Amino acid sequence: MTISSVLLSGLSGMRAAQSGMTTVSQNISNANTPGYVRTDLVLAPRSDMGAGAGVEVVAIKRAADRFLATASYIAEAARGAAAARSDILARAQSNFGDPASETSMFATLDDFWSAMTEIGVDPGSTLRRVDAVSTLQTMYSEVGRIGESLQDLIAEADQRIGDSVDEAQSLMNRIAQLNDEIRLTKRAGADASGAENAQSALIDQLSSLLDVRVSPQTDGGVHVRTSGGALLVGVTAATISYSPNSSPFTTHGTIKINEHLGTQSNLEPFLLGGEIKGLLQVRDQDLVGLTEALGGFAGALADALNEVHNENASSPPVGNLVGRQTGLLATDALGFTGQATVAVTDVTGNLRERLSIDFDAQTITAEAPAGSFSFAGGTIADFTNALNAALGATVPSGSASFSGGVLSLNVSNSGGLVIQQDSADPADRAARGFSHFFGLNDLVSRPTPLFFESGVQGSDLHGLQAGGEITYQVRDTLGRSVATRTVSISGLLAAPGADWDGLLAALNTNGTGLGEFGSFSLDSATGRVSFTPGPNYQVALVGDSTQRGSTGVSFTSLHGLSQSATAGRALETSVEDQIAANPGRLAVGRPDLTAAIGARVIEGGDNRGASALVGARDSVRSFDAAGFLTAQSTTLAVYAARLGGEAGRLAADAQRAEIGSAAVATAAADRRAQIEGVSLDDELLKMTTYQNSYAAAARVIQAATDMLDILMSIGYR
Numbered sequence: 030m031t032i033s034s035v036l037l038s039g040l041s042g043m044r045a046a047q048s049g050m051t052t053v054s055q056n057i058s059n060a061n062t063p064g065y066v067r068t069d070l071v072l073a074p075r076s077d078m079g080a081g082a083g084v085e086v087v088a089i090k091r092a093a094d095r096f097l098a099t100a101s102y103i104a105e106a107a108r109g110a111a112a113a114r115s116d117i118l119a120r121a122q123s124n125f126g127d128p129a130s131e132t133s134m135f136a137t138l139d140d141f142w143s144a145m146t147e148i149g150v151d152p153g154s155t156l157r158r159v160d161a162v163s164t165l166q167t168m169y170s171e172v173g174r175i176g177e178s179l180q181d182l183i184a185e186a187d188q189r190i191g192d193s194v195d196e197a198q199s200l201m202n203r204i205a206q207l208n209d210e211i212r213l214t215k216r217a218g219a220d221a222s223g224a225e226n227a228q229s230a231l232i233d234q235l236s237s238l239l240d241v242r243v244s245p246q247t248d249g250g251v252h253v254r255t256s257g258g259a260l261l262v263g264v265t266a267a268t269i270s271y272s273p274n275s276s277p278f279t280t281h282g283t284i285k286i287n288e289h290l291g292t293q294s295n296l297e298p299f300l301l302g303g304e305i306k307g308l309l310q311v312r313d314q315d316l317v318g319l320t321e322a323l324g325g326f327a328g329a330l331a332d333a334l335n336e337v338h339n340e341n342a343s344s345p346p347v348g349n350l351v352g353r354q355t356g357l358l359a360t361d362a363l364g365f366t367g368q369a370t371v372a373v374t375d376v377t378g379n380l381r382e383r384l385s386i387d388f389d390a391q392t393i394t395a396e397a398p399a400g401s402f403s404f405a406g407g408t409i410a411d412f413t414n415a416l417n418a419a420l421g422a423t424v425p426s427g428s429a430s431f432s433g434g435v436l437s438l439n440v441s442n443s444g445g446l447v448i449q450q451d452s453a454d455p456a457d458r459a460a461r462g463f464s465h466f467f468g469l470n471d472l473v474s475r476p477t478p479l480f481f482e483s484g485v486q487g488s489d490l491h492g493l494q495a496g497g498e499i500t501y502q503v504r505d506t507l508g509r510s511v512a513t514r515t516v517s518i519s520g521l522l523a524a525p526g527a528d529w530d531g532l533l534a535a536l537n538t539n540g541t542g543l544g545e546f547g548s549f550s551l552d553s554a555t556g557r558v559s560f561t562p563g564p565n566y567q568v569a570l571v572g573d574s575t576q577r578g579s580t581g582v583s584f585t586s587l588h589g590l591s592q593s594a595t596a597g598r599a600l601e602t603s604v605e606d607q608i609a610a611n612p613g614r615l616a617v618g619r620p621d622l623t624a625a626i627g628a629r630v631i632e633g634g635d636n637r638g639a640s641a642l643v644g645a646r647d648s649v650r651s652f653d654a655a656g657f658l659t660a661q662s663t664t665l666a667v668y669a670a671r672l673g674g675e676a677g678r679l680a681a682d683a684q685r686a687e688i689g690s691a692a693v694a695t696a697a698a699d700r701r702a703q704i705e706g707v708s709l710d711d712e713l714l715k716m717t718t719y720q721n722s723y724a725a726a727a728r729v730i731q732a733a734t735d736m737l738d739i740l741m742s743i744g745y746r
Contacts, residue, residue: 032740034082035733038075041083042726045072048086049719053712060707064230067092067707068222089220093229097701099242103256104694105233106240106302108687113189113307115680115687117182118315122680124178128673134175135673137168138330145643148617149636152344158612166604169473172327176599179320184275186312191273193238193305194284197261198269200235201253204228205266208250215249235261240302257299259286269296277600278593280569281312283508298507315679317592318656324596325655326672331473331602332480333645333665338472339448339464341616341638344631345378346445351607352436353468356478356582357485358492359410359431363388364484364556368451369463370622371416372630373423375444380630382423383622384416386463388456393419397626409436434580436467447620447630459484459555470616474605475598477582481589482555487530491584495523497575499536499584503546504567511566514543518575532584533558543568558588595655617642 049070059065071090075082126133144161151157207228214221232253235241240256253262261267271284284305286296300306365388373382385394393402393415400422404415413431416438420427424443429436438446448464450456456463459482464470466484473479500515516535521527529551536542536549543549547562562568573585585591608614618635647664654660657675661668 032733032737036730038081038083039726039730039733041075041085042729043723045070045084045086046719046723046726048089050716050723052089053716053719056707056712057709057716059226060709060712064226064233065707066222066226066229066705089222091222091225091229092705093225094701094704095243095245097697097704098229101694101697101701102232102236102241102243103302104690104697105236106256106306108690108694109237109304110302110307110310111683111687111690113186113304114311114315115683117186117308117311118680118683121179121182121316121319122676124175125673125676128670134168134171135669137164137171138669140164141168142643142646145617145639148615149639149643152617152636152639153633155613158615158617162604162608162612162615165473166609169327169603172323172602173600176320176323176327176596179316179323180277180600183312183316183320184273184277186308186316187273187275187281190284190305190308190312191271193308194269194271197235197238197305198266200231200238201262201266201269204231204235204251204253204262205264207231208246208262208264212249221249236303238304239300240306255296255299256301259296259299278591278597280502280571283510295504295508295510298509315683317596319676319679320592320596320599321656322658322672322675323656324598325653325658326599326669327602328479328595328598329650329652329655329668330665331475331598333648333650334473334642335468335471335479336461336465337638337641337645338616339462339468339470340450340619341470341641342445342447342618342620342631343614343616344618344633344635345376346374346447346620346631347614348441348443348445349439350437350446350448350469353471353474353479354477354580354582355434355436355467356483356577356580356587357409357434358490358578358580359408359413360492361409361489362407362486363404363409363412363458364486365456365458365463365466367454367456369456370449370451371420371438372447372449372620372622373420373427373440373444374447374630378445378629378631380622380624380626380628381444383626384419384423386416386456388463395419395422398422432579434578434582436469438469447622449620449622459557471605472608472615473602475602477586477594477597477601478589479598479602481557481587481594483587484556485529485551486553486556487533487551488528491522491527491529491532492577493518493522493532493575493584494578495519497573497583499573499575500571501543502569502571503543504569506565506567508567511546513571514541516542529558558584558590560590 052068052070056067068089068091071087072084073087075085128135130136141161141164144157144164148154148157148161207224210224211221211228214224232241232243241261242254242256244252246252252260254260267287268289269284269286270288272282274281284296285294288294297309367388369386371384371386372380375381381397383396391403391405391407400419402415402419404411409431413429413436416429420429420438420440424440426442427440429438440446448469450462458466468474495518497518498515500513502513503511505511522532522535533549533551537544539545546566547560547568549558549560551558560568570585570591573583573591575584577587586594589595617639618631619637619641620631622630624630646666649662649664651662652660652668658671
C-alpha cells in the first residue's frame with residue numbers, strides 16, 4: 030500500500046464518519062417529529078486495483094418497513110371511517126334523547142297517553158282536552174325536530190365528504206410533486222430521504238381519508254392506489270371532485286375521478302375504508318335508515334290514532350268534516366265493500382237522520398225522511414253526488430263534495446255529523462274503514478298522503494297531468510352509472526283513457542323504462558305500487574314532476590316511492606289544524622248510531638272514545654318495514670321503544686367500532702415506530718461510534734503524514 034492510498038483511506042473514513050454524524054444528528058433532532066422515519070448510513074469498502082482503499086458512502090437509506098407501513102395505512106383507514114360514523118351517529122342518537130328524560134320524544138308520548146287517561150276520568154274537562162292536544166302536538170313537534178336534525182346531519186356528512194375530497198386532492202398533488210423531486214434527487218446521486226419523509230407524512234394523512242396502498246418505484250417515488258385499485262398518484266395525481274348538495278331527501282352525486290377522461294369515473298366503489306367511506310356510509314345508509322324509521326313511526330302512530338278517532342265523536346258533534354289528502358280523483362272507482370253509517374244530529378246531539386251506506390249494493394238509505402240514493406256508477410264522484418243529495422234532503426244546508434283529493438261533509442248550520450262503521454260488515458278499502466280512509470275525523474294529519482295504500486286498481490285512470498316526468502338513475506353494484514331513464518306523461522300516457530296498467534307497462538319497458546333493471550308492480554289488495562330492483566343494480570329516484578289531477582300529489586308521493594314521501598312524514602305530520610285550534614273537537618266519546626231517531630247518540634260524559642285511544646297504545650297491530658325497523662306485529666309502545674333502541678344500538682355499535690379501530694391503529698403505529706422511529710440511545714451510540722471512527726481516520730492520516738515526513742527527511746524516493 031502506498032502512502033497516497035493510506036491517506037485516501039483515512040480521508041474516506043473521515044468523510045464517511047462525518048456523513049454518519051450528520052445522519053445521526055438529523056435523526057436526533059427529529060426524534061419527536063410525527064411520521065419521521067429514521068435514516069441510516071449505508072457503507073461499503075472501496076478498493077484500488079484489488080487493494081483496500083477505504084470506505085465509501087453507498088446511500089443514506091430510510092429505515093422504512095413497507096409491510097408495517099401498509100398495516101398502518103389499513104388500520105388508519107379503518108379508524109378514520111369508524112370515527113366519522115361514531116361522531117355523527119352519537120349526535121343523531123342524542124337528538125332522540127334519553128328515554129328516561131322528561132323532555133324526550135318518548136316521554137311526551139307517554140304524557141299524551143296519561144293525558145288521555147285523565148280525560149277518561151273527566152271527559153267534559155276543557156283543560157284536560159287542551160292538555161292532551163298540546164301534549165300530542167309537542168310530541169309531533171319533537172318528532173319533526175329530530176327529523177330536521179337528521180336531515181341536517183345528512184347535509185353535514187355530505188359537506189364533509191366534499192371537504193375531505195378537496196383535502197385528499199391537495200395531498201395527492203403534493204405527493205405527486207414530491208415524486209418528481211425524489212426522482213431528480215436520486216438521479217443526481219444526492220440524499221432524497223428528506224423528501225421521502227415528507228412524502229411519507231403526506232401519505233399517512235391521506236390514509237385517514239382514503240384507504241391506500243403504496244408501491245415504491247425503482248426510479249424513486251411511489252404509486253398510490255385505493256384498496257379497490259383506483260390509481261390516485263402515478264406519474265401525476267388523479268383528479269377527484271365532489272359537489273355537495275344540502276337539499277333534504279335529495280339523490281346525492283358521486284365522487285368523480287378523472288372525469289375529464291370520459292370513462293366511468295365514480296371513485297366510491299373503489300373505497301374500502303377511510304373517513305370518506307365512513308361519511309358515505311353514515312349519509313347513505315345509517316342516517317337514511319333512521320329517517321325512514323322515524324317517518325314510519327310518525328305515520329304508524331298517526332294512522333293508529335286516526336283509526337280510533339274516526340270511530341269516535343265529540344260532544345256535541347261537529348257540523349263540518351274535512352278529510353285528508355287522498356291523492357284520488359273523482360273519476361276513480363270508489364272501491365269500498367261493506368257498510369257504514371253517516372248520522373246527522375241536531376245541535377244538542379240528538380239523532381236527526383241516519384244514512385246507511387251499503388257499498389256492495391251502491392245505495393244510501395235515509396230514514397227521516399225516508400229515501401234511497403244510488404251511486405251505481407261506482408266512482409267517487411257518483412258516491413259524492415249521492416251523499417250530497419242525501420244530506421241535502423235531510424237539512425237545507427247539508428252537502429258533500431270531493432275536490433282536489435279531499436272529501437268534505439257539511440251540515441254546520443243545522444247540527445252535527447257522526448260516522449261509524451257497521452259492526453257486522455264494516456266498510457273497507459285497502460284495509461281501512463270509510464271515515465278512516467278519507468280522514469273525515471282525523472286527529473293527526475299531513476298535507477300529503479299519510480299512508481300509501483290508496484286502493485287504486487290497474488284499470489283506474491292514472492290521472493297524471495301531461496308533461497310530468499319521472500326520472501331514475503341506475504347504477505351497478507360497483508356504483509358505476511349504467512343509465513338514466515325518464516318516463517314522460519306524453520303520447521299514449523297522456524291520452525284520456527291512460528290507466529295505471531299502462532303507466533306501469535311504460536315504466537317496465539326495456540330501453541326506455543327500467544325493465545332491464547327491475548320491475549314495478551301494483552298490489553291489487555292495497556293499490557300500492559312498489560319497485561323491486563334487479564340483483565345487480567341500484568335504482569334511485571332523481572326527480573318526479575308529475576301531478577295527479579288537481580291534488581298536487583305526484584306518482585311517487587301517492588305510492589311512497591320516495592324518501593320525501595316516507596321519511597318526510599316525520600317533518601310534516603302534526604295534530605289536525607282544527608283540533609289544535611279548538612281542542613273541543615277532540616273526539617273522546619263513542620257514539621251509538623243504533624239509537625232511535627230523536628234519541629241522544631253521544632253524551633258529554635262518555636269516555637269510551639278516550640279509553641279506545643289509550644287502548645291503541647297496547648293493541649297489537651302490523652307495521653310495515655321502515656328503514657332499520659323491520660316489518661313486525663307489536664304494540665305502539667313497543668314499536669316506539671324499538672325506534673329509540675335502534676338509534677342507541679347504531680350509536681353504540683359505531684362507538685365500539687371506533688374504540689376497536691383506534692386501538693388497532695395505535696398498535697400498528699407503535700409497531701411501525703419501533704422499526705422506523707428514532708431511539709435516542711441507539712443514535713447516541715452511533716454518534717459515539719462515528720466520532721471514534723472520525724478520530725481514528727484522522728489518526729491514520731496523521732500517522733501517514735508523519736511517516737511521509739520521516740521518509741522524506743531520510744531521502745526516500
